[in-house]
Amino acid sequence: MAMIEIRDVSKWYGAFQVLKDCTTKVEKGEVVVVCGPSGSGKSTLIKTVNGLEAFQKGEILVNGIPVHDPRTNLSKLRAGVGMVFQHFELFPHLTVRQNLALAQVKVLKRAKDEADARGVRYLERVGLAAHADKFPGQLSGGQQQRVAIARALSMDPICMLFDEPTSALDPEMINEVLDVMVELAKEGMTMMVVTHEMGFARKVAHRVIFMDHGQIVEDAAKDDFFGTPRSDRAQQFLAKILHH
Amino acid sequence: MGFDFQVIVDSLPFLWKGFQYTVQLTATAAVGGLFFGTLLAMARLSSFKPLAMLAAGYVNLMRSIPLVLVLFWFFFLMPLVLQGITGAERPPPIGAERTAIITFILFEAAYFCEIMRAGIQSIARGQVHAAYALGLNYWQAMGNVILPQAFRNMVPVLLTQTIILFQDTSLVYVISATDFLGAASKIAQRDSRLVEMYLFVAVVYFVLCYLLSWLVKGLQRRIAVIR
Ligand SMILES: Nc1ncnc2c1ncn2[C@@H]1O[C@H](COP(=O)(O)OP(=O)(O)OP(=O)(O)O)[C@@H](O)[C@H]1O
Ligand SMILES: [Mg+2]
Numbered sequence: 001m002a003m004i005e006i007r008d009v010s011k012w013y014g015a016f017q018v019l020k021d022c023t024t025k026v027e028k029g030e031v032v033v034v035c036g037p038s039g040s041g042k043s044t045l046i047k048t049v050n051g052l053e054a055f056q057k058g059e060i061l062v063n064g065i066p067v068h069d070p071r072t073n074l075s076k077l078r079a080g081v082g083m084v085f086q087h088f089e090l091f092p093h094l095t096v097r098q099n100l101a102l103a104q105v106k107v108l109k110r111a112k113d114e115a116d117a118r119g120v121r122y123l124e125r126v127g128l129a130a131h132a133d134k135f136p137g138q139l140s141g142g143q144q145q146r147v148a149i150a151r152a153l154s155m156d157p158i159c160m161l162f163d164e165p166t167s168a169l170d171p172e173m174i175n176e177v178l179d180v181m182v183e184l185a186k187e188g189m190t191m192m193v194v195t196h197e198m199g200f201a202r203k204v205a206h207r208v209i210f211m212d213h214g215q216i217v218e219d220a221a222k223d224d225f226f227g228t229p230r231s232d233r234a235q236q237f238l239a240k241i242l243h244h
Numbered sequence: 245m246g247f248d249f250q251v252i253v254d255s256l257p258f259l260w261k262g263f264q265y266t267v268q269l270t271a272t273a274a275v276g277g278l279f280f281g282t283l284l285a286m287a288r289l290s291s292f293k294p295l296a297m298l299a300a301g302y303v304n305l306m307r308s309i310p311l312v313l314v315l316f317w318f319f320f321l322m323p324l325v326l327q328g329i330t331g332a333e334r335p336p337p338i339g340a341e342r343t344a345i346i347t348f349i350l351f352e353a354a355y356f357c358e359i360m361r362a363g364i365q366s367i368a369r370g371q372v373h374a375a376y377a378l379g380l381n382y383w384q385a386m387g388n389v390i391l392p393q394a395f396r397n398m399v400p401v402l403l404t405q406t407i408i409l410f411q412d413t414s415l416v417y418v419i420s421a422t423d424f425l426g427a428a429s430k431i432a433q434r435d436s437r438l439v440e441m442y443l444f445v446a447v448v449y450f451v452l453c454y455l456l457s458w459l460v461k462g463l464q465r466r467i468a469v470i471r
Contacts, residue, residue, distance in 0.1 A: 052373050075380065079379025082377075083373075083374075083377035085370055087370050090374075102388060
């Protein structure tokens with residue numbers, strides 16, 4: 001059973017179709033990179049996986065649990081799926097420590113001390129234990145994103161979703177975040193990553209998906225993708241982003 | 245008959261009682277109004293349309309009628325309604341103080357609703373997504389992530405509304421509740437000391453409200469710096 005299974009998913013905003021019969025899967029332990037031009041539906045697709053975006057047609061199974069089924073306890077499903085956003089989305093009114101503990105306590109019903117200890121452990125992992133009592137606004141973008149990753153990890157997720165985790169960062173901070181992600185990938189975390197960092201894709205991805213106009217145009221093993229992507233559009237896109 | 249300062253000094257204990265009542269009514273109505281106003285705001289923003297429309301209807305109704313009229317409704321008409329429901333022989337009186345509290349909470353809820361609605365809408369969608377992505381449900385996301393931020397963003401506006409409320413509570417004199425103004429009024433009539441009493445009350449209202457507004461402005465500046 002695949003960790004994430006997306007079957008024939010279509011979504012409309014009124015008359016505008018954002019997703020067109022998207023079908024793909026992410027196996028356990030696999031790292032899949034999703035790329036494509038702006039507005040092609042990458043964020044929308046990745047947000048359908050944990051039900052942040054509803055869809056009108058098709059089905060998505062996460063670890064066998066149907067996301068589209070109204071009887072599914074979505075909160076429970078989401079608690080087990082880590083998500084990292086482009087703009088970090090740390091809670092600005094809470095300290096780093098509280099950001100990490102909140103969902104552990106409220107959702108997983110962990111004791112405060114336990115949640116705190118775990119949070120600090122993950123902070124150490126991303127090299128930020130010294131900043132536990134600061135507010136997000138006092139950290140740099142790269143540091144905030146690493147805290148966001150630690151926050152997701154402290155829920156013991158079975159897989160992780162990343163939506164352009166480095167595209168809002170200053171260039172000199174991109175690597176500190178990518179390093180954490182590479183390490184995660186190497187430990188065998190199942191990851192679906194929307195990114196244009198092809199260096200990251202080359203290093204750890206198993207497969208690369210290319211989207212355009214709401215469609216999955218290319219879905220290939222990494223080496224095939226970087227060798228000879230079959231569609232013109234993917235080739236043009238690659239040429240463009242590899243040039244800068 | 246010149247301005248007699250002693251009149252004010254002599255009546256201070258009685259005025260103080262009225263003043264305490266004014267503060268108490270303001271605080272109760274502010275807290276109650278904020279509580280129900282926040283619930284109303286959540287209802288207005290609900291994706292369940294009938295609930296959103298009901299809440300919007302309530303807010304628009306309250307904002308379109310004079311406060312005095314709502315006071316009269318509760319004071320004079322509500323007992324009749326209650327009589328109709330319970331079948332009592334006489335209309336059960338609600339009493340001036342209870343009428344005042346109920347009315348002001350209901351009325352302020354509509355205003356606080358609009359403030360909290362703006363506050364909730366000022367929170368970026370990404371924050372809501374992040375809260376849900378962590379597995380928080382609607383109430384947990386509201387209570388721990390959205391409302392605390394919305395509330396903080398709106399503190400200056402909420403305080404300004406409370407200052408207005410503080411002045412508006414003087415309207416309870418129409419149902420003969422003895423608030424600060426009501427107390428002064430009673431002495432003014434009894435001792436024919438209208439000038440002293442109404443001047444004194446005006447000065448107290450002015451000084452307090454001016455001071456509070458000034459504090460709110462300072463607070464606003466501090467919040468702007470933090471952000
Ligand atoms: N709430 C909405 N209502 C209408 N259209 C929307 C809405 N949200 C997104 N869209 C449209 O859906 C399309 C896909 O958006 P999406 O954010 O998924 O693209 P993306 O591939 O993530 O782009 P980017 O690289 O800019 O993040 C875009 O054309 C966008 O304008
Ligand atoms: Mg996007």
